Amino acid sequence: QMVESGGGLVQPGGSLRLSCAASGFTFSTYWVNWVRQAPGKGLEWVANIKQDGSETHYVDSVKGRFTISRDNAASSLYLQMNNLRADDTALYFCATGRSQFYYWGRGTLVSVSS
Amino acid sequence: DIQLSQSPSTLSATVGDRVTITCRASRTVNSYLAWYQQKPGKAPKLLIYKASSLETGVPTRFSGSGSGTEFTLTISSLQPDDFATYYCQQFNSFSASVTFGGGTKVELK
Numbered sequence: 001q002m003v004e005s006g007g008g009l010v011q012p013g014g015s016l017r018l019s020c021a022a023s024g025f026t027f028s029t030y031w032v033n034w035v036r037q038a039p040g041k042g043l044e045w046v047a048n049i050k051q052d053g054s055e056t057h058y059v060d061s062v063k064g065r066f067t068i069s070r071d072n073a074a075s076s077l078y079l080q081m082n083n084l085r086a087d088d089t090a091l092y093f094c095a096t097g098r099s100q101f102y103y104w105g106r107g108t109l110v111s112v113s114s
Numbered sequence: 115d116i117q118l119s120q121s122p123s124t125l126s127a128t129v130g131d132r133v134t135i136t137c138r139a140s141r142t143v144n145s146y147l148a149w150y151q152q153k154p155g156k157a158p159k160l161l162i163y164k165a166s167s168l169e170t171g172v173p174t175r176f177s178g179s180g181s182g183t184e185f186t187l188t189i190s191s192l193q194p195d196d197f198a199t200y201y202c203q204q205f206n207s208f209s210a211s212v213t214f215g216g217g218t219k220v221e222l223k
Contacts, residue, residue: 033212043150043158043201045212057210060115093157099205100148100164104157 002094007108014084014112020077020094020105028052028072031098034079036090037107044090047079048098062088084112116140118202118215126223133189135218137202142182146205149178149187152217153198161200162187189220197222 006018018034034046047058047068056068067080077094089112095101117140127133137147147165150158160169162178165185175190189196202215 035214042217043152043203043214045203045214048210048212055210059211095157098210099146099207100160100203101150101158102160102169104159106157 002105120215
């Protein structure tokens with residue numbers, strides 16, 4: 001099971017930190033991802049992180065603004081989002097896997113608006 | 115990055131129909147092509163991985179095929195539970211980046 005939290009309403013230029021708590025499986029053995037879905041739109045991969053945190057990758061639109069991290073001792077994944085824009089408004093999911101995504105959370109909603 | 119284009123964007127069908135969804139890539143994709151089903155208000159569910167491998171627990175009426183730049187998801191006999199939106203997804207092993215197709219909504223005719 002994966003449970004996201006930390007979403008909310010934020011003004012453009014603001015920051016949010018999303019969390020994803022994992023349970024029921026060995027979190028430390030999986031690559032983990034953030035995937036988002038704007039209201040009424042399709043899925044967009046945001047970022048991923050290797051099992052030990054030594055490797056991270058981002059979609060171009062968030063590079064330099066978002067940072068993915070993890071704490072294997074706490075079985076948790078994070079997404080620090082800075083300089084948020086209106087087009088970052090979406091439901092943010094965490095998902096396990098590298099080449100395909102097995103376990104998904106239910107998502108946390110981020111709304112960027114003044 | 116590799117772009118994925120799905121067709122059709124909407125498909126109208128009835129129970130029992132054979133349904134085929136196509137996913138075309140902007141350049142050659144290795145075998146890391148997956149398919150997901152998403153219902154409103156729910157997280158996506160993995161159906162197929164590595165283009166043609168059926169995820170554990172997924173009904174055998176779902177199948178995937180293809181290689182190179184063209185892939186298909188087939189539902190052999192559409193069931194009431196299958197009305198949903200379907201997405202393809204590729205993983206680029208060189209850049210470790212991921213892209214999704216735009217989605218295909220399967221609706222009742």
